[in-house]
Amino acid sequence: MLTLRKGRYAARMAETDADREAAQRLRALAFRVDDELDSDPFDADCTHVLVEDQRSGALVCCFRLLHLGSGAEIGRSYSAQFYGLSALEAFDGPMVEMGRFCIHPDCYDADILRVAWGAMTAHVDACGVEMLFGCSSFHGTEARDHYDAFALLRDRHLAPKRWLPRVKAPSVFRFAKRLRRRPDLKAAQAGMPPLLRTYLLMGGWVSDHAVIDAELGTLHVFTGLEIRAVPPTRARLLRAMAG
Secondary structure, three states, X not given: OOEEEEOOEEEEEOOOHHHHHHHHHHHHHHHOOOOOOOOOHHHHHOEEEEEEEOOOOOEEEEEEEEEEOOHHHHHHOOHHHOEEOHHHHHOOOOEEEEEEEEEOOOOOOHHHHHHHHHHHXXXXXXXXXXXXXXXXXXXXXXXXXXXXXXXXXXXXXXXXOOOOOEEOOOOEEOHHHHOOOOOOHHHHHHHOOHHHHHHHHOOXXXXXXXXXXXXXXXXXXXEEEEXXXXXXXXXXXHHHHHO
């Protein structure tokens, strides 16, 4: 059972229906306008991780994990609804899809993200996970609002050809083909979602297109991270947080 305490915050796995409902309520606050809960059929197959403020007891962050024995099972992932992932079927190690990652919109403490990644690192190590993947979301559905970030992803962070996801969703922005601008690096970094920024710092990569998700009001890119590709310095920092 995962538990991690660092300073003001603690991460743990959801144990009860009330825990899972609290996560769904926070997800609704982050991703939906009119719904009290954000839930879908994938919740039943996932492990849910909660990060709580130890002073107030408030839930400040949550995410869910779907375990796959290898790439042969990737068709049952949430991401497979939106991306053609047949290339990843050849990945022969254990995988985990991290989804619905969100931080309470009123919380700005960087330690929340650090504790979340510490918990993720502890879980990856304990389970022998070899690839972490998921959808990284940009707020809104207007691609032009994120051109600099997409241009930076095109230039520096596209998936290796052997793993590159194909277009599957009906509505996408193919930034690798359509964008011709050079990124403003400061604007690109400022506009990069924190979760995606952390993936990239660890050697993660993205699809060559963004899916326009009208239901959640987001644009998202498929994001993958091969654990053995994490730079040693980054790995030591994450394991220090997880310890």
